[in-house]
Amino acid sequence: MMKTGKTLLLIGATSDIGRATALAYAMAGWNVQLTGRRPDAIEREAADIRTRSGSEVTVHQLDILDSTRIETFVDGLPSLPDTVVCVVGELGDQTRAERELDHATIVMRTNFEGPALLLGVLAERFAARGTGTIVGISSVAGDRGRGSNYIYGAAKAGFSAFLSGLRNRLASTGVRVVTVKPGFVRTRMTAGMKLPPLLTAEPAEVGKAILTAAEDRKGRDVIYVRRIWWPVMMIIRAIPEPIFKRLKL
Template sequence: MTDRPKTLLLIGATSDIGRATALAYAQAGWNIILAARNETTACRNRDDIATRSTNAVSIQALDILDTERLKSFVDDLPVLPDTVVCVVGELGNQERAQWDLKHASMVMRTNFEGPSLLLGLLAERFLARGSGAIVGVSSVAGDRGRGSNYVYGASKAGFSAFLSGLRNRLSSTRLRVVTVKPGFVRTRMTAGMKLPPFLTAEPEEVGSAIFAAAEGSRGRDIIYVRSIWRPVMFAISSIPEPLFKRLGL
């Protein structure tokens, strides 16, 4: 009798990072549940991953902003996953968010409210079972507010704080909570932006880092992708506020 394959629930399955993460798990022998609002794109990713692995890949419809249906989403899962990875992200437009409250709300709710509520629900199910790993993809943008993207940064800061609190609460259990903070990543969301090569990761790099952190025996609680972002953000966070305001970041 062989052990059953483990199952990954990937929240945000239509993103480039989501696809790369799901593929990393699938190639390690995991079954994959892809959760996404756009089922057409999710189907393409499902088919691509299925051709590169031998394990099951399925799709569950999910609108992260429809918070009233998050509980039924968890209830309807075909199996309680061993690990959940949330890569949901919405960069939005800072200038628009300054006057369009619906746009600002959408960015904040997509990056913070929806993911936090869903991962909180899954944490309770994992706690009742006695095992599980939770991975939330936040951002270095949440380490310090910048004038150029503070709506996005604030939402990611909130998500990082939620994950930190959840990790603290569950520290005496067998559950793991990992925060992933990518810097620049070459994806469709950053298309057209000038990205510094030595600070810019590929989606596959992020996916591999997530798998290593969540499933490795010595994984960190908080990982930066790429690792150079850790000292960079420490330095940025240490700049006194009067000087930071003059930098115009």
């Protein structure tokens, strides 16, 4: 394996998608900076990735909901990364979020506010340098609000809009912004859910798709990991509202 000399910052390292993405980059010769709230758990992942890839992997503590420490966190990194991938997410419980303000707040802040604020800070550093790639993991749930998960979906819709605006603003700076929508993924977060096989990806599949999409400078800006999601969501978005609101989705 050849070393690239490049560095990935992975936000949300203890998630299944985060681990798979970090490993995909490390196996491709990248140095990796792993972040999360629990350094002890991250260090176990880091040790495994080092052993399997031979790449340099460092561990950094970050609470995505503590906006007061975001700039301090970025300043404290050993180096400004070439690429940042933010996989932070919280599915939450829709019924609980409808009744408990605190739970709804956590879902919204974890999926939108925290990631957007952090990527905004990194975007300014990347723009000043003139290079960099920003990858945000959004969701097909944000393409149209559905009664079964509209709290989560609304937060992801906001995050998608943020990434779109950031991409538009930075288009002439040398900084690339990519939105990835994995669809269903077989992870601990979806354990127990009945997932349609054709629409369901594995974490390793998502990690490889992120690496491929992010490093293709002429590639698409919005990526559905399984392309079947594009026509599926196009159809769902096209359903007239009077009909849509009678559907149980």
